[in-house]
Amino acid sequence: MKRKLTLPAVLSAAALLAGVVQIAAVPAAQAAAPAPDQQSAALALAGGQSGPLATALALGGQEQLVAKDAVVDKDGTRHLRYERTYAGLPVLGGDLVVHQRPDGSVGSVDRAFTGRLSVPGLTPGLAAPQAAERATAAVRATVGLAADRDESALSRVDGADAPELVIWAADGAPRLAHRTVVRGERTDGTPSRQEVVTDAATGQVLSSQEQVQTATGTGKGVNVGTVTLTTTQSGTSYQLKDATRGGQSTTDLKGGTSGSGTLFSNTTNSWGNGSPSNRESAAVDAQFGAAVTWDYYKNTFGRNGIKNNGVGAASRVHYSSNYVNAFWDDSCFCMTYGDGASNTHPLTAIDVSGHEMSHGVTSATAGLIYSGESGGLNEATSDIFGTMVEWYANLPVNPPNYWIGEKLNINGNGTPLRYMDKPSKDGASADSWYSGVGNKDVHYSSGVANHFFYLLAEGSGAKSINGYSYNSPTSNGSTVTGIGRNKAAAIWYRALTVYFTSTTNYKAARTGTLKAASDLYGATSAEYKAVAAAWSGVNVN
Numbered sequence: 001m002k003r004k005l006t007l008p009a010v011l012s013a014a015a016l017l018a019g020v021v022q023i024a025a026v027p028a029a030q031a032a033a034p035a036p037d038q039q040s041a042a043l044a045l046a047g048g049q050s051g052p053l054a055t056a057l058a059l060g061g062q063e064q065l066v067a068k069d070a071v072v073d074k075d076g077t078r079h080l081r082y083e084r085t086y087a088g089l090p091v092l093g094g095d096l097v098v099h100q101r102p103d104g105s106v107g108s109v110d111r112a113f114t115g116r117l118s119v120p121g122l123t124p125g126l127a128a129p130q131a132a133e134r135a136t137a138a139v140r141a142t143v144g145l146a147a148d149r150d151e152s153a154l155s156r157v158d159g160a161d162a163p164e165l166v167i168w169a170a171d172g173a174p175r176l177a178h179r180t181v182v183r184g185e186r187t188d189g190t191p192s193r194q195e196v197v198t199d200a201a202t203g204q205v206l207s208s209q210e211q212v213q214t215a216t217g218t219g220k221g222v223n224v225g226t227v228t229l230t231t232t233q234s235g236t237s238y239q240l241k242d243a244t245r246g247g248q249s250t251t252d253l254k255g256g257t258s259g260s261g262t263l264f265s266n267t268t269n270s271w272g273n274g275s276p277s278n279r280e281s282a283a284v285d286a287q288f289g290a291a292v293t294w295d296y297y298k299n300t301f302g303r304n305g306i307k308n309n310g311v312g313a314a315s316r317v318h319y320s321s322n323y324v325n326a327f328w329d330d331s332c333f334c335m336t337y338g339d340g341a342s343n344t345h346p347l348t349a350i351d352v353s354g355h356e357m358s359h360g361v362t363s364a365t366a367g368l369i370y371s372g373e374s375g376g377l378n379e380a381t382s383d384i385f386g387t388m389v390e391w392y393a394n395l396p397v398n399p400p401n402y403w404i405g406e407k408l409n410i411n412g413n414g415t416p417l418r419y420m421d422k423p424s425k426d427g428a429s430a431d432s433w434y435s436g437v438g439n440k441d442v443h444y445s446s447g448v449a450n451h452f453f454y455l456l457a458e459g460s461g462a463k464s465i466n467g468y469s470y471n472s473p474t475s476n477g478s479t480v481t482g483i484g485r486n487k488a489a490a491i492w493y494r495a496l497t498v499y500f501t502s503t504t505n506y507k508a509a510r511t512g513t514l515k516a517a518s519d520l521y522g523a524t525s526a527e528y529k530a531v532a533a534a535w536s537g538v539n540v541n
Contacts, residue, residue: 042070046080046098053082053098057109062087063117068095069236076102086167087122092179092197092207093170113169119176124165124200131163131178134203135196139182154192157184168197168206176200217269219284222276223349223407225397227288231269240264240271240287245294246305246312250287252279253319253336260332261316276339279318282346286315286337289353289389296354296385296392297361300486301493306333306360313357317346324410328356330363340408349407350398354389355382366500372438373505376445381496383418383446384453388489401468402454420454421470423447432475432539433506448506448538453492456534457485474537483530491516491531510535 046067054065069081077100084094096111126134136157143154161181168177177197184192197207217231217238232241241249241263251261264271264283272281290313297303304310314334323338326347335356337347359382362368368378383404391400398407405417416426423429429447430437437445454472459482462471474480482488491513498519499512513531521527535541 042072042078042080043067045078046070046082049080049098050082057096059084060086060117063091065096078102084117086117086119089122089165089167090179091117091167091169091174092177093168113172113174115172115174117167117169117174119167119174122165122176124176124178126178126198126200126203128163128165128178131198131200131203132160132180134198134205135163135178135180136160136182138196138198138205138208139184139194143184154184154186157182159183165200166197168199170207177206217271219271219288220274220281221272221284221288221348222274222281222346223285223398224288224393224395225274227284227395229271229284229287230291233269234265237265237267238269239266240283242287242291242312245291246310248287248290248294248312248314250283250290250315250317252283253316255318255321257320260314260334276344276346282317282337282339282348283315285346285348285350286317286335286353289348289350290315290335290357292350292393293354293357293389296389300388300392300489303361306357307364313360317348323347326352326356328359330360333360340410345408345410347408349405350393350395351386351390351404352408353386355386355404358382358385358389361385362496365497366504367502368500368504369502370442373445374503375442376438376440376447377449377500377504377506377509379442379446380449380453381492383420383450384489384492387420388485391485399466399468401466402458402470403468418443418447418450420450421458421472423451431473432537434539438505448540449509452534452538452540453488455480455537456483456491456530457488458482460537475539476536478533478537480533480537481530483527487521487527490520491527494519506540510540 050065050067054063064085065082066085067080068083070078072078080098080100082096082098084091084096093112094117096109098109099107101107136159139154140157143157160183163178163180166177166179168175177200180196180198182194182196186192192210195209196205198205217229218226219229220226229240230242230244232239232243241247249263251263253259253261264280272278272284274281276282294305294312306313311333314332316334316336319336319338322341322343324340324347326335326337328335335353339346359378362378362381368374368381370378386404387402390398394400402420403416403418408417410417418429419425422431424431424447429444430440431447431451433448437448455474458465458470460472460474460480494516495509495512499515500509504512514528517525517528517531
């Protein structure tokens with residue numbers, strides 16, 4: 001029986017110059033995968049073989065291979081990817097992939113650079129500051145170009161990171177170079193990180209490429225169904241991070257109760273399967289909910305993010321264990337979701353996303369104190385805009401309505417958390433104002449404003465809306481004619497952002513919304529009169 005040749009024994013000078021070379025064996029015992037996770041084992045194997053492979057490939061004494069990735073086929077074939085360094089410097093365009101058979105023998109090698117790597121010296125002709133200036137100038141020269149045709153064009157340049165000395169080999173002519181990241185912003189608001197490679201001797205631009213890439217992925221959430229997501233491509237993987245909406249991202253707390261969590265990342269741009277047992281499914285809900293909330297406020301009111309400063313919120317899923325709630329926290333500017341009872345009912349419904357993030361809008365505007373009547377108004381504001389986000393999303397799996405949290409089944413009998421048409425149906429909320437309503441829990445004193453909003457939008461009495469049946473009474477027996485939810489929301493938003501203060505109570509809310517209606521539609525308009533009638537319908541006079 002013939003003995004397998006070791007890797008160094010079979011390489012020829014001719015083979016080294018070929019794009020794909022045939023080489024023989026790493027000993028079979030060396031190629032065994034010791035860990036249950038075959039891909040991780042293959043990556044560890046790749047790291048262990050980097051030295052022998054560098055020798056077998058006749059790389060120079062100053063060259064080393066650095067394991068980057070390992071892909072394992074179902075039949076056990078391994079594809080080991082390496083980056084290359086030269087005298088400790090990264091070699092751009094020096095990467096290669098070694099293909100191993102299941103028995104550990106090496107079949108072939110694919111290389112980005114097929115020649116012999118050699119540079120005349122390692123001392124740059126241009127110092128790092130000069131290299132940064134050359135790179136920044138090159139990027140700045142592109143600002144505004146094609147902006148009328150290409151929304152990815154740059155609108156500004158903010159500056160450059162410290163250049164890094166590298167070896168440029170991507171064009172087949174190795175030379176010493178500087179790699180500089182120039183930061184800025186695109187015309188559509190997406191951040192830009194241009195990686196510019198310049199010749200270390202002359203400053204000539206050898207390469208320039210955008211590092212921030214958005215991508216359109218698909219996801220299947222527990223509550224939102226199959227949706228489209230805007231994600232970020234990072235190398236060969238994708239992240240639940242949305243550069244087009246202020247960098248909004250979704251992370252996994254993995255049952256923890258603190259920290260920022262781990263950013264969801266995937267080798268494909270397809271996320272979740274709709275099952276709570278798949279950790280990505282709740283993340284799909286959260287990422288989509290944040291995006292729709294952003295879009296609703298921006299496209300409806302021109303609001304650029306929760307704080308209107310262009311900064312996206314963070315979403316954290318899988319908080320604690322059996323946590324039946326969700327919350328917005330200004331201190332981390334983040335939205336957090338529990339997984340619900342038995343960790344199988346994540347609180348990631350679309351109206352919950354809109355509700356909680358709207359607390360951030362309230363905090364950034366009126367700052368309604370979270371107690372008494374102002375607390376009820378705070379909660380009602382989130383119910384109102386959570387409902388509007390749900391209508392804006394118009395999801396087939398969650399037809400929009402005037403109920404809060406109906407997808408969550410927290411009560412265990414399929415009923416919503418709250419009803420806007422008749423709040424008292426939940427057994428605790430107030431349908432109308434009375435002198436002690438401010439003493440109720442804010443989630444229940446909110447009923448007064450929720451009821452007002454429903455009456456203003458849809459009117460009183462029995463009716464069917466979008467397949468749901470409602471029957472909204474009034475405290476004074478009057479008939480109220482609605483003006484439509486979009487006008488009602490516009491009035492509430494203007495009152496919140498212009499007239500409400502931290503201590504606004506129901507009487508002051510009536511005054512503020514009447515002012516808002518007057519501003520938007522006129523003091524003698526049907527809309528103004530409807531606001532007054534709706535407040536009277538909940539006993540705020």
